[in-house]
Amino acid sequence: MRDDMLKTRPPVVSPQQWEEARQQLLVQEKAMTRARDALAAERRRMPWQAVEKPYVFDGPEGKASLPELFAGRRQLIVYRAFFEPGVFGWPDQACRGCSMVADQIAHLSHLNARDTTLIFISRGTQADIARLKARMGWTMPWYTVTDDFDADFGVGEWHGTNAFIRDGDAIFRSYFINSRGDEAMGSTWSYLDITALGRQEVWEESPEGFPQSAPYKWWNWHDSYTPDAPPDKTWVAVSDAGEATFRTESGES
Known part of the structure; x- marks a missing residue:
């Protein structure tokens, strides 16, 4: 079985060609992500x-x-x-x-x-x-x-x-x-994503009045969540900087 797999494997290419192929597929993957987000938005509008x-x-x-x-x-x-x-x-x-x-x-x-x-x-x-x-x-x-x-x-x-x-x-x-x-x-x-309220983050397309907060800010170590506590100010600054860097590097506005 191993020999048969090697005979039918995809072509071996240079790092540049590999990255070009990845970028082509990434277009479809991002489209699928956006479609998944849109589907989750429809779930939040499902009747109960x-x-x-x-x-x-x-x-x-x-x-x-x-x-x-x-x-x-x-x-x-x-x-x-x-x-x-x-x-x-x-x-x-x-x-x-x-x-x-x-x-x-x-x-x-x-x-x-x-x-x-x-x-x-x-x-x-x-x-x-x-x-x-x-x-x-x-x-x-x-x-x-x-x-x-x-x-x-x-x-x-x-x-x-x-x-x-x-x-x-x-x-x-x-x-x-x-x-x-x-x-x-x-x-x-x-x-x-299958719940009525979704991820409860501000970027989501949700019905008016649904609870939402900024992404990343509510994240915590699993042993450090405190009910109703505001986001840690240091973590907010770190996540803001990380998000800005990511958007700059990925070319997103």
Whole structure:
């Protein structure tokens, strides 16, 4: 197989030719980035589905309602993992694809800083889930479905990701992805881009009144976020300088 690959490899070129080829492809990549941003803007204008049924989950500290899963935040992302009797590898392992998703998740403090909670749910018991998390080194909140929540929101089996938002005591479903849509999940950005509020940065095209702040300024080390604290002045100066340099070098205005 290795010899066959070498026979069909792309041409080997000089550094200058390689950079020219990269710049040509970069035009398409930037177009795709802009298209992705436009698609996320459309998501922020999606209608919401009211969640009117009460749902109850088993958690590490006992029963929990859907509002409690938000953990005091405005948005909730729920990944339904396939971990239950009948899954290949049960009871020692969850679905291989769901496990890859779990392995890729960025530190949740960055999502939390954008008023967003991410959780996993499945039909395995809390004892099963605790054992699996310990074995795999996962730390995300993970609850057990006890009713029709997963089926009601498009994931009666296999896997899928739902996004919800609160408005006072009311809860709404704002978006849903599954199948290959889930394979892109894992980064802070990919999760925020499927939420009703998005990344909440001023460059985004969002409906009037949506919360937005300057990009880069809200970023922090994952162990240093302080709720409602203003951006660190030193970091603001550093990020401003870095952004100005980047724009100058890339030829952007």
